Amino acid sequence: MTYFDLPPIIERMLAVDDKISDLNFSVGRPPQVEINGRLAPVDIKGLRSLTPYQTEIISMALLQGNQEAAEKLVHTGSVDLSFSLPSRTRFRVNIFSQRGTLSIVMRVIPTDVPTIETLSLPPQLGEISHLKNGIVLLTGPTGSGKSSTLAAIIDKINREKFYHIVTIEDPIEFLHSHKNSTINQRELGSDTPSFSLALRAALRQAPKVILVGEMRDLETTEIALEAAETGHLVFSTLHTTDSSKTVDRIIGLFPKNEEHVIRVRLAQAFRYIISQRLIPRADGKGRIAAVEILKGTPRTREYIEKGESEGKSLLDAMDDGSLDGMQHFDQVIERYIRQGIISQEDGVAFATNQSNLMLRLSGLGTSDDFMGAGGSEIQKQQKERDAQQQQRFGMGMPPGMSPGMSPPARPDQSSTRVVKTNSILDMIER
Numbered sequence: 001m002t003y004f005d006l007p008p009i010i011e012r013m014l015a016v017d018d019k020i021s022d023l024n025f026s027v028g029r030p031p032q033v034e035i036n037g038r039l040a041p042v043d044i045k046g047l048r049s050l051t052p053y054q055t056e057i058i059s060m061a062l063l064q065g066n067q068e069a070a071e072k073l074v075h076t077g078s079v080d081l082s083f084s085l086p087s088r089t090r091f092r093v094n095i096f097s098q099r100g101t102l103s104i105v106m107r108v109i110p111t112d113v114p115t116i117e118t119l120s121l122p123p124q125l126g127e128i129s130h131l132k133n134g135i136v137l138l139t140g141p142t143g144s145g146k147s148s149t150l151a152a153i154i155d156k157i158n159r160e161k162f163y164h165i166v167t168i169e170d171p172i173e174f175l176h177s178h179k180n181s182t183i184n185q186r187e188l189g190s191d192t193p194s195f196s197l198a199l200r201a202a203l204r205q206a207p208k209v210i211l212v213g214e215m216r217d218l219e220t221t222e223i224a225l226e227a228a229e230t231g232h233l234v235f236s237t238l239h240t241t242d243s244s245k246t247v248d249r250i251i252g253l254f255p256k257n258e259e260h261v262i263r264v265r266l267a268q269a270f271r272y273i274i275s276q277r278l279i280p281r282a283d284g285k286g287r288i289a290a291v292e293i294l295k296g297t298p299r300t301r302e303y304i305e306k307g308e309s310e311g312k313s314l315l316d317a318m319d320d321g322s323l324d325g326m327q328h329f330d331q332v333i334e335r336y337i338r339q340g341i342i343s344q345e346d347g348v349a350f351a352t353n354q355s356n357l358m359l360r361l362s363g364l365g366t367s368d369d370f371m372g373a374g375g376s377e378i379q380k381q382q383k384e385r386d387a388q389q390q391q392r393f394g395m396g397m398p399p400g401m402s403p404g405m406s407p408p409a410r411p412d413q414s415s416t417r418v419v420k421t422n423s424i425l426d427m428i429e430r
Helices: 006-014 051-061 067-076 121-128 147-159 194-203 218-229 243-252 258-271 299-304 316-322 329-339 344-350 354-363 367-394 424-429
Strands: 020-025 032-035 038-041 078-085 087-096 102-110 136-137 165-171 182-187 209-212 233-238 270-280 287-295
Touching: 006 020, 006 078, 038 121, 038 194, 051 078, 051 087, 051 102, 067 078, 067 329, 121 147, 121 233, 121 270, 121 287, 136 218, 136 243, 147 209, 147 233, 147 270, 165 194, 194 209, 194 218, 209 218, 218 233, 218 258, 233 243, 233 299, 243 258, 243 316, 258 270, 258 299, 270 329, 270 344, 287 316, 287 329, 299 316, 329 344, 329 354, 344 354
Parallel strands: 136 233, 136 270, 165 182, 165 209, 209 233
Antiparallel strands: 020 032, 020 102, 032 038, 078 087, 087 102, 270 287
């Protein structure tokens, strides 16, 4: 299909805005770009409403004779690959079948590798580059910036350490150049058939750092844990919403009878679980990452190993762990709202516990604070009342009296006739 020239179409779409994150080609719609989480159409002559034939031609241009990727698309209904415009930009591409037609989503990958500073990430994430072993997990929904954060951390290690780094990605996104470290990047499909095979091979390639694009299955997760336990620093991602669900997802991959063993292994191996959510800025200038950080400490390891319970949850640990660099989503979102970085409406929509966040913003504290502080105050008042009552009883006072009060007058017993009855008949007779 040499007559179809895709690069000018992509160039036209990229020219719409400098904050485009995705290009979207779907049948019945014009080509679209995603800007700050919202799709916008792009007017391109001849492509005002894409036909099935046109999306198929675009797919073939992206596959570029990649027979293996084409076969995967036919057999599985979707395929991941990379595409680049020379000297312009790179894309992570997903082609998938829907209702008998093909659709394409192209994620824009910046040419420059980001840094922790340029991404406005919490500075404590820089400490990860000093780790010698263990596992670090980046979690969040698709499009939440996990790949960018990982790239920033890997780049910091690349600049500061003299390591051998192996990445296994589907597909390769950010292209890392050799700096102080040596980086080998492998892509699923073209360099290796699966994460698990590439990860097992990596253990024989003498790396200090291994990046696994995603822990999708039990085998990959098992090998990643094994690598972390044998002195490697392992990075990977999961599509989970927060730290607690990440732990549950990993444990849920294994048979139920192995739960305790996996809890112990994970508790000892994990160093950080970092979760992200991208929230629109209040000024409309892009989005900012709200980052939840769970760090491996004796307390968090205990909660993972023994399981969470009332008052002993990972959320409690993060709430109390600011000195260790920990924070949870709602803390970050509350701070952003108070600083005017995001709107209250958007912040509450992205919060983990919307009711508690609203209470904190109103100055009333959380429901837990109310039950804890208020509940203890009520108990204290009840104890004081009980003590006063016992004191009155000990002084021979009836209930409801206080010291200094005169007791009520008693009836004159001499003038009172005591009637004794032995039966109902006696009572009737009297």
